[in-house]
Amino acid sequence: MSQILFHRTVYLFFILSIILSKSVNPVQLNLEEILTIYNKDRSYYNLTKDSLTYYVQGPKVVSIHSRLAFPSLAKKIKPYKFKVIIDEVDSFIVSHHFKKDPNVFARMHPRHSHTNSGIDVINIPKGTHRIDIIPLDSSLNLNVRMVAKSFKKIGDIEEPNLVFSDKNKRNDRVLKVGDKNIKYFSLTDNKKLFFNASGPSTIKIISRLALNKEEERGYYQFKIRKNNKLVSTHHMFSDISSGASIRKSNLGISKFKTTFVPLSPLDRSNQYEVEAVYPYSKEILFKIVQGK
Numbered sequence: 001m002s003q004i005l006f007h008r009t010v011y012l013f014f015i016l017s018i019i020l021s022k023s024v025n026p027v028q029l030n031l032e033e034i035l036t037i038y039n040k041d042r043s044y045y046n047l048t049k050d051s052l053t054y055y056v057q058g059p060k061v062v063s064i065h066s067r068l069a070f071p072s073l074a075k076k077i078k079p080y081k082f083k084v085i086i087d088e089v090d091s092f093i094v095s096h097h098f099k100k101d102p103n104v105f106a107r108m109h110p111r112h113s114h115t116n117s118g119i120d121v122i123n124i125p126k127g128t129h130r131i132d133i134i135p136l137d138s139s140l141n142l143n144v145r146m147v148a149k150s151f152k153k154i155g156d157i158e159e160p161n162l163v164f165s166d167k168n169k170r171n172d173r174v175l176k177v178g179d180k181n182i183k184y185f186s187l188t189d190n191k192k193l194f195f196n197a198s199g200p201s202t203i204k205i206i207s208r209l210a211l212n213k214e215e216e217r218g219y220y221q222f223k224i225r226k227n228n229k230l231v232s233t234h235h236m237f238s239d240i241s242s243g244a245s246i247r248k249s250n251l252g253i254s255k256f257k258t259t260f261v262p263l264s265p266l267d268r269s270n271q272y273e274v275e276a277v278y279p280y281s282k283e284i285l286f287k288i289v290q291g292k
Contacts, residue, residue, distance in 0.1 A: 024062070024146040026052040026133075033143055035067070035114065036105045044143035047082060052133040052144060058124040060148040061260070062131070063232070066096065067114040069106065069141040077115060080142055083134040086122065090237045092219060093136075094120050114143070119232040123257055124148075152260045154202045154291030173285055174247045175208075181247070184208070184285035187222075187276035194273050195288060199263030202291055205274065209238060209254040210283040216240050218254055221278040222286075224261060227270055233277070234259055253285070 023043060031046045044067070045052055056062055068080045079097035098115035106112055122131075133144055171186040185193055197203055209220045217239050224231045238254035246253050261272070276284045 022148055024054050024056060024148050026054050026146070028052055033106065033108055035143065036107065037101075038103050042145060044145045047133060047135050047142040047144045048140070049135065049138050051135065054131040054133075054146055056124050056129050056131060056148055057127075058129055059126050059151055060124045061151060062122045062124050063147045063149075064094070064118075064120045064122070064133070065145040065147065066094065066118045066120070067101070067104065067116070067143050068096075068098070069109065069112045069114050069143060072111055072113045074113075078140065080140050081136045082142060082144075083136055084120070084122070084235070085132040085134065086124075086237070087129055088132075090219070092221070092235050094118065094233070112141070121232050121234045121259070123236065123259075151258065152202060152262075154204055154260075171283070173210075173249075173283070175244050175253060175285070176247055177244045182287065184287050186210075186283045186285050187274070188283050189280055190275060190277065192273050192275045193286065193288075194271055196269055196271055197263060197267070197290055198269055199267035200265045201263050203261035203263065203272065204289050204291060205259040205261065206256050206287040206289075207234075207236060207259065208241075208244075208256050208285045209236070210246065210249075210285065211240050211252040211254055213250065213252050215252065218282075219278075220276075220282070220284050222284060223273075223275045223277055224259075225273040225275070228273070231261070251283075 026045050028045065028050060031050060033044050033046050034041050035044050064084065068077065070077055077100065079095065081093055081095045083091060083093055085091040096118035098118065100113050101116045104114040135142065173184045173186045175182045175184055187193060209218045211218050217237065220236050221233065223233050236257045238257055240252045241255045244253050274286060
């Protein structure tokens with residue numbers, strides 16, 4: 001590929017990512033705060049004392065970007081938490097602790113710095129859904145931005161080379177889905193799997209949660225890292241599946257959820273990591289494929 005064509009491809013990938021992603025504003029528009037990030041203005045909303053309420057039309061992949069503001073002369077940066085409630089039913093706690101991001105500037109508060117961005121991702125099903133973000137510590141100055149994008153379709157599927165963090169305790173599972181037997185990789189208790197991938201392409205992560213027979217719904221969480229740097233934390237709620245089962249097991253299995261990781265032409269031989277975070281005592285099953 002020539003240098004001109006390569007740079008045109010990178011530019012097109014960047015433009016498409018902007019077009020396909022849409023910022024979502026909360027009901028509380030008066031809490032807006034403009035952050036300049038890499039010389040571009042972004043609308044964030046302050047989450048200190050007041051909650052933020054959003055309405056999202058699904059199906060969408062929703063990303064919650066959060067940053068902690070702190071005095072520039074502060075010697076230590078505190079961790080922060082907030083709560084997310086979906087449709088006044090499902091909820092989870094977000095917890096982050098990041099370093100300072102030198103590329104962020106707030107004109108309204110020039111003597112404050114901001115941390116790197118935490119990105120928490122939720123799959124929102126079809127229909128109109130309410131998302132409330134609740135502050136848990138009024139002494140901390142948080143800024144939040146929500147972005148929603150449509151689910152992506154990929155083709156030309158192939159499986160990347162997967163390497164587990166602990167091969168001696170590798171636990172594969174075979175799921176019976178209709179008439180098919182499908183192999184998944186099982187992770188528990190902060191175990192990780194690693195794989196290498198190059199762009200331009202898309203990684204598709206299919207995940208499920210093993211459930212007890214009496215459970216009808218479950219919540220699970222996993223993290224994705226690229227070259228040892230946290231990319232995003234994913235929060236999944238899923239009902240038990242009536243059309244799938246785990247072979248040689250009395251456990252039930254949830255319906256599958258999908259996560260997409262876009263790779264630009266600049267992504268060459270990067271190592272990706274998937275870590276099971278929660279729940280600690282249950283299996284999260286993963287199937288990872290790569291498509292164009």
